[in-house]
Amino acid sequence: MTQLITLHNIRKEFGEKVALAELSINLHEGEILGFLGPSGAGKTTTIKIITGQLHQTSGEAEVLGKDSRKIDESIYRQIGIVTDNSGVYDEFSVYDNLALFASILQVDKSTIDGLLARVGLSAEKKQAAGKLSKGQKQRLVLVRAILHNPRILFLDEPTSGLDPSTAKDIHDLLLELKSEGTSIFLTTHNMEEATRLCDRVALLNEGRVVEEGAPLDICLRYNTEKKYELLLSDKSTLVLSHNKHDLQALSDLLNSDQVETLHSLEPSLESVFLKVTGRGLQ
Numbered sequence: 680m681t682q683l684i685t686l687h688n689i690r691k692e693f694g695e696k697v698a699l700a701e702l703s704i705n706l707h708e709g710e711i712l713g714f715l716g717p718s719g720a721g722k723t724t725t726i727k728i729i730t731g732q733l734h735q736t737s738g739e740a741e742v743l744g745k746d747s748r749k750i751d752e753s754i755y756r757q758i759g760i761v762t763d764n765s766g767v768y769d770e771f772s773v774y775d776n777l778a779l780f781a782s783i784l785q786v787d788k789s790t791i792d793g794l795l796a797r798v799g800l801s802a803e804k805k806q807a808a809g810k811l812s813k814g815q816k817q818r819l820v821l822v823r824a825i826l827h828n829p830r831i832l833f834l835d836e837p838t839s840g841l842d843p844s845t846a847k848d849i850h851d852l853l854l855e856l857k858s859e860g861t862s863i864f865l866t867t868h869n870m871e872e873a874t875r876l877c878d879r880v881a882l883l884n885e886g887r888v889v890e891e892g893a894p895l896d897i898c899l900r901y902n903t904e905k906k907y908e909l910l911l912s913d914k915s916t917l918v919l920s921h922n923k924h925d926l927q928a929l930s931d932l933l934n935s936d937q938v939e940t941l942h943s944l945e946p947s948l949e950s951v952f953l954k955v956t957g958r959g960l961q
Protein backbone atom coordinates (compact mmCIF):
# COMPACT_ATOMS: atom_id res chain seq x y z
CA MET A 680 0.00 0.00 0.00
CA THR A 681 1.48 3.34 -1.03
CA GLN A 682 1.78 5.87 1.78
CA LEU A 683 1.26 9.42 0.55
CA ILE A 684 1.77 11.00 3.96
CA THR A 685 3.71 9.67 6.92
CA LEU A 686 3.89 11.45 10.24
CA HIS A 687 6.18 9.96 12.87
CA ASN A 688 6.31 11.23 16.45
CA ILE A 689 5.36 14.77 15.53
CA ARG A 690 5.55 17.22 18.39
CA LYS A 691 4.58 20.87 18.09
CA GLU A 692 5.03 23.38 20.88
CA PHE A 693 3.80 26.98 20.83
CA GLY A 694 5.84 28.40 23.71
CA GLU A 695 4.70 26.49 26.80
CA LYS A 696 1.71 25.01 24.97
CA VAL A 697 2.11 21.50 23.56
CA ALA A 698 -0.28 21.40 20.57
CA LEU A 699 0.85 18.01 19.22
CA ALA A 700 2.57 15.28 21.20
CA GLU A 701 4.06 12.16 19.55
CA LEU A 702 1.58 12.21 16.71
CA SER A 703 2.00 9.36 14.21
CA ILE A 704 -0.38 8.75 11.31
CA ASN A 705 -0.28 7.73 7.63
CA LEU A 706 -2.43 8.51 4.62
CA HIS A 707 -2.76 5.57 2.23
CA GLU A 708 -3.24 6.15 -1.48
CA GLY A 709 -6.92 6.15 -2.49
CA GLU A 710 -8.47 6.62 0.94
CA ILE A 711 -10.36 9.31 2.78
CA LEU A 712 -8.76 9.71 6.19
CA GLY A 713 -10.67 11.62 8.84
CA PHE A 714 -8.86 13.47 11.56
CA LEU A 715 -11.47 13.78 14.24
CA GLY A 716 -11.26 15.86 17.37
CA PRO A 717 -12.81 18.74 19.30
CA SER A 718 -11.78 22.35 18.88
CA GLY A 719 -8.19 22.85 20.00
CA ALA A 720 -7.22 19.18 19.54
CA GLY A 721 -4.52 20.05 16.99
CA LYS A 722 -6.23 19.32 13.66
CA THR A 723 -5.36 22.56 11.84
CA THR A 724 -1.82 22.51 13.24
CA THR A 725 -1.38 19.02 11.77
CA ILE A 726 -2.54 20.11 8.29
CA LYS A 727 -0.25 23.14 8.44
CA ILE A 728 2.74 20.97 9.34
CA ILE A 729 2.04 18.44 6.59
CA THR A 730 1.66 21.21 3.99
CA GLY A 731 4.78 23.05 5.10
CA GLN A 732 3.00 26.15 6.44
CA LEU A 733 4.30 25.44 9.96
CA HIS A 734 7.34 23.49 11.10
CA GLN A 735 7.19 20.86 13.83
CA THR A 736 9.28 21.13 16.99
CA SER A 737 10.44 17.51 16.51
CA GLY A 738 9.53 14.35 14.63
CA GLU A 739 9.32 13.56 10.91
CA ALA A 740 6.63 14.45 8.41
CA GLU A 741 6.77 13.34 4.78
CA VAL A 742 4.37 14.16 2.00
CA LEU A 743 4.75 12.38 -1.37
CA GLY A 744 8.17 11.20 -0.27
CA LYS A 745 9.46 14.65 0.61
CA ASP A 746 10.22 16.17 4.02
CA SER A 747 7.32 18.55 4.66
CA ARG A 748 9.72 21.28 5.78
CA LYS A 749 11.25 21.23 2.29
CA ILE A 750 8.25 20.89 0.04
CA ASP A 751 8.59 22.76 -3.20
CA GLU A 752 6.56 23.58 -6.25
CA SER A 753 6.63 20.02 -7.57
CA ILE A 754 4.77 18.93 -4.41
CA TYR A 755 2.42 21.94 -4.34
CA ARG A 756 1.34 20.99 -7.86
CA GLN A 757 0.14 17.65 -6.54
CA ILE A 758 -1.80 18.83 -3.50
CA GLY A 759 -4.91 20.94 -2.98
CA ILE A 760 -5.73 22.69 0.29
CA VAL A 761 -9.08 23.93 1.60
CA THR A 762 -8.87 25.79 4.90
CA ASP A 763 -11.09 28.40 6.53
CA ASN A 764 -8.65 31.15 5.53
CA SER A 765 -10.07 31.11 2.06
CA GLY A 766 -8.08 33.80 0.25
CA VAL A 767 -10.88 34.45 -2.23
CA TYR A 768 -10.82 37.84 -3.98
CA ASP A 769 -14.24 39.27 -3.14
CA GLU A 770 -14.30 41.84 -5.98
CA PHE A 771 -13.38 39.25 -8.60
CA SER A 772 -16.09 37.15 -10.19
CA VAL A 773 -16.26 33.44 -9.43
CA TYR A 774 -14.78 32.71 -12.86
CA ASP A 775 -11.98 35.27 -12.54
CA ASN A 776 -10.97 33.91 -9.14
CA LEU A 777 -10.58 30.50 -10.73
CA ALA A 778 -8.95 31.82 -13.91
CA LEU A 779 -6.30 33.53 -11.77
CA PHE A 780 -5.48 30.27 -10.02
CA ALA A 781 -5.55 28.37 -13.29
CA SER A 782 -2.83 30.63 -14.66
CA ILE A 783 -0.74 30.36 -11.48
CA LEU A 784 -1.05 26.56 -11.60
CA GLN A 785 -0.66 26.58 -15.40
CA VAL A 786 -3.75 24.50 -15.97
CA ASP A 787 -6.17 24.80 -18.85
CA LYS A 788 -8.97 27.31 -18.11
CA SER A 789 -11.38 25.15 -20.09
CA THR A 790 -11.75 22.87 -17.04
CA ILE A 791 -13.36 25.68 -15.03
CA ASP A 792 -16.87 25.49 -16.53
CA GLY A 793 -17.13 21.76 -16.00
CA LEU A 794 -16.06 22.04 -12.37
CA LEU A 795 -18.52 24.90 -11.72
CA ALA A 796 -21.30 22.77 -13.14
CA ARG A 797 -20.24 19.88 -10.95
CA VAL A 798 -20.59 21.91 -7.74
CA GLY A 799 -23.74 23.73 -8.89
CA LEU A 800 -22.15 27.16 -9.35
CA SER A 801 -22.64 27.67 -13.09
CA ALA A 802 -25.29 30.36 -12.54
CA GLU A 803 -22.90 32.29 -10.26
CA LYS A 804 -20.02 32.23 -12.75
CA LYS A 805 -20.06 36.00 -13.35
CA GLN A 806 -21.09 37.01 -9.84
CA ALA A 807 -18.63 38.75 -7.51
CA ALA A 808 -17.23 36.19 -5.05
CA GLY A 809 -17.98 38.56 -2.17
CA LYS A 810 -21.70 38.17 -2.85
CA LEU A 811 -21.74 34.38 -2.53
CA SER A 812 -23.40 32.62 0.39
CA LYS A 813 -21.16 30.77 2.81
CA GLY A 814 -21.95 27.42 1.16
CA GLN A 815 -21.34 28.79 -2.35
CA LYS A 816 -18.02 30.29 -1.26
CA GLN A 817 -16.97 26.97 0.25
CA ARG A 818 -17.75 25.27 -3.07
CA LEU A 819 -15.71 27.92 -4.91
CA VAL A 820 -12.75 27.28 -2.60
CA LEU A 821 -13.13 23.56 -3.20
CA VAL A 822 -13.11 24.03 -6.98
CA ARG A 823 -10.00 26.16 -6.67
CA ALA A 824 -8.30 23.38 -4.68
CA ILE A 825 -9.07 20.71 -7.30
CA LEU A 826 -8.43 22.76 -10.47
CA HIS A 827 -5.11 21.01 -11.01
CA ASN A 828 -6.49 17.52 -10.24
CA PRO A 829 -4.32 17.01 -7.13
CA ARG A 830 -3.22 13.61 -5.84
CA ILE A 831 -3.94 14.66 -2.26
CA LEU A 832 -6.70 17.00 -1.13
CA PHE A 833 -6.54 18.54 2.34
CA LEU A 834 -9.80 19.78 3.81
CA ASP A 835 -9.96 21.54 7.16
CA GLU A 836 -13.55 21.21 8.47
CA PRO A 837 -15.01 21.51 4.95
CA THR A 838 -18.68 21.58 5.96
CA SER A 839 -18.44 23.43 9.26
CA GLY A 840 -21.34 25.89 9.54
CA LEU A 841 -23.01 24.77 6.29
CA ASP A 842 -26.62 23.68 5.96
CA PRO A 843 -27.21 19.90 5.68
CA SER A 844 -28.06 19.99 1.97
CA THR A 845 -24.90 21.91 0.97
CA ALA A 846 -22.87 19.64 3.26
CA LYS A 847 -24.32 16.62 1.47
CA ASP A 848 -23.41 18.07 -1.95
CA ILE A 849 -19.84 18.50 -0.75
CA HIS A 850 -19.78 14.95 0.65
CA ASP A 851 -20.99 13.58 -2.69
CA LEU A 852 -18.31 15.51 -4.55
CA LEU A 853 -15.60 14.23 -2.20
CA LEU A 854 -16.74 10.64 -2.74
CA GLU A 855 -16.64 11.22 -6.52
CA LEU A 856 -13.13 12.66 -6.27
CA LYS A 857 -12.08 9.63 -4.25
CA SER A 858 -13.50 7.29 -6.88
CA GLU A 859 -11.44 9.17 -9.47
CA GLY A 860 -8.27 8.49 -7.46
CA THR A 861 -7.81 11.54 -5.23
CA SER A 862 -6.67 10.74 -1.69
CA ILE A 863 -8.24 12.94 0.96
CA PHE A 864 -7.08 14.10 4.37
CA LEU A 865 -9.91 15.84 6.15
CA THR A 866 -10.45 17.20 9.62
CA THR A 867 -13.83 17.41 11.24
CA HIS A 868 -15.51 17.49 14.61
CA ASN A 869 -18.64 16.04 13.04
CA MET A 870 -18.77 12.30 13.70
CA GLU A 871 -21.63 11.70 11.28
CA GLU A 872 -19.57 13.27 8.51
CA ALA A 873 -16.64 11.04 9.47
CA THR A 874 -18.76 7.90 9.61
CA ARG A 875 -20.30 8.65 6.22
CA LEU A 876 -17.16 9.64 4.34
CA CYS A 877 -14.06 8.16 5.85
CA ASP A 878 -12.38 4.84 5.16
CA ARG A 879 -10.34 5.40 8.30
CA VAL A 880 -10.46 7.88 11.13
CA ALA A 881 -7.98 8.91 13.79
CA LEU A 882 -9.47 10.28 16.99
CA LEU A 883 -7.33 13.14 18.20
CA ASN A 884 -7.36 14.45 21.73
CA GLU A 885 -4.93 16.99 23.16
CA GLY A 886 -2.39 16.41 20.40
CA ARG A 887 -2.43 12.60 20.50
CA VAL A 888 -4.17 9.92 18.43
CA VAL A 889 -6.24 7.98 20.97
CA GLU A 890 -7.96 5.59 18.52
CA GLU A 891 -7.52 4.74 14.85
CA GLY A 892 -9.26 2.52 12.33
CA ALA A 893 -12.32 2.14 10.11
CA PRO A 894 -15.30 3.89 11.78
CA LEU A 895 -17.26 0.64 12.02
CA ASP A 896 -14.29 -1.31 13.43
CA ILE A 897 -13.73 1.32 16.12
CA CYS A 898 -17.40 1.30 17.13
CA LEU A 899 -17.51 -2.51 17.27
CA ARG A 900 -14.29 -2.60 19.31
CA TYR A 901 -16.15 -0.73 22.04
CA ASN A 902 -19.35 -2.76 21.69
CA THR A 903 -18.31 -4.96 24.58
CA GLU A 904 -21.73 -5.27 26.18
CA LYS A 905 -24.27 -5.80 23.40
CA LYS A 906 -27.63 -4.16 24.11
CA TYR A 907 -30.93 -3.77 22.30
CA GLU A 908 -33.58 -1.13 22.72
CA LEU A 909 -37.21 -2.06 22.13
CA LEU A 910 -40.30 0.05 21.68
CA LEU A 911 -43.26 -2.04 22.76
CA SER A 912 -46.88 -1.91 21.56
CA ASP A 913 -47.90 0.00 24.71
CA LYS A 914 -45.26 2.71 23.75
CA SER A 915 -43.00 1.79 26.64
CA THR A 916 -39.28 1.27 25.96
CA LEU A 917 -37.11 -1.52 27.22
CA VAL A 918 -33.36 -2.12 27.04
CA LEU A 919 -32.25 -5.74 26.93
CA SER A 920 -28.76 -7.16 27.14
CA HIS A 921 -27.18 -10.04 25.26
CA ASN A 922 -27.60 -12.66 27.97
CA LYS A 923 -29.66 -15.82 28.19
CA HIS A 924 -32.41 -14.31 30.35
CA ASP A 925 -32.89 -11.16 28.25
CA LEU A 926 -32.71 -13.02 24.95
CA GLN A 927 -35.50 -15.30 26.11
CA ALA A 928 -37.55 -12.21 27.05
CA LEU A 929 -36.82 -10.72 23.62
CA SER A 930 -37.93 -13.91 21.91
CA ASP A 931 -41.15 -14.00 23.97
CA LEU A 932 -41.94 -10.37 23.17
CA LEU A 933 -41.31 -10.90 19.45
CA ASN A 934 -43.40 -14.07 19.37
CA SER A 935 -46.31 -12.41 21.14
CA ASP A 936 -46.12 -9.54 18.63
CA GLN A 937 -45.51 -6.85 21.27
CA VAL A 938 -42.45 -5.25 19.59
CA GLU A 939 -42.94 -2.12 17.44
CA THR A 940 -39.25 -1.26 16.89
CA LEU A 941 -35.93 -2.88 17.78
CA HIS A 942 -32.51 -1.22 17.69
CA SER A 943 -29.06 -2.38 18.67
CA LEU A 944 -27.26 0.08 20.94
CA GLU A 945 -23.70 -0.17 19.59
CA PRO A 946 -21.57 2.91 20.36
CA SER A 947 -21.17 5.76 17.86
CA LEU A 948 -17.81 7.45 17.20
CA GLU A 949 -19.05 10.25 19.46
CA SER A 950 -19.66 7.90 22.38
CA VAL A 951 -16.33 6.10 21.81
CA PHE A 952 -14.60 9.47 21.91
CA LEU A 953 -16.39 10.32 25.12
CA LYS A 954 -15.42 7.00 26.64
CA VAL A 955 -11.74 7.27 25.67
CA THR A 956 -11.23 10.92 26.54
CA GLY A 957 -13.97 11.84 28.98
CA ARG A 958 -15.04 14.71 26.70
CA GLY A 959 -17.35 15.21 23.72
CA LEU A 960 -16.45 16.24 20.18
CA GLN A 961 -18.33 19.51 19.96
Ligand SMILES: Nc1ncnc2c1ncn2[C@@H]1O[C@H](COP(=O)(O)OP(=O)(O)O)[C@@H](O)[C@H]1O
Pocket residue numbers: 693696697698716717718719720721722723724725
Ligand atom coordinates in the same frame (compact mmCIF):
# COMPACT_ATOMS: atom_id res chain seq x y z
N1 LIG B 1 0.00 30.14 16.34
C1 LIG B 1 -0.31 29.63 17.55
N2 LIG B 1 0.20 30.13 18.69
C2 LIG B 1 -0.11 29.59 19.88
N3 LIG B 1 -0.92 28.57 20.08
C3 LIG B 1 -1.48 28.02 19.00
C4 LIG B 1 -1.21 28.51 17.66
N4 LIG B 1 -1.91 27.76 16.78
C5 LIG B 1 -2.58 26.84 17.51
N5 LIG B 1 -2.33 26.99 18.84
C6 LIG B 1 -2.87 26.15 19.93
O1 LIG B 1 -2.62 24.78 19.61
C7 LIG B 1 -3.74 23.96 19.93
C8 LIG B 1 -4.25 23.26 18.70
O2 LIG B 1 -4.83 24.21 17.81
P1 LIG B 1 -5.47 23.83 16.42
O3 LIG B 1 -4.50 22.98 15.65
O4 LIG B 1 -5.92 25.08 15.79
O5 LIG B 1 -6.69 22.93 16.88
P2 LIG B 1 -7.99 22.49 16.04
O6 LIG B 1 -7.77 22.82 14.60
O7 LIG B 1 -8.11 21.02 16.30
O8 LIG B 1 -9.14 23.23 16.62
C9 LIG B 1 -4.77 24.90 20.57
O9 LIG B 1 -4.62 24.84 21.96
C10 LIG B 1 -4.39 26.26 20.04
O10 LIG B 1 -4.75 27.26 20.95
Ligand SMILES: [Mg+2]
Pocket residue numbers: 722723724835
Ligand atom coordinates in the same frame (compact mmCIF):
# COMPACT_ATOMS: atom_id res chain seq x y z
MG1 LIG C 1 -8.90 23.95 13.30
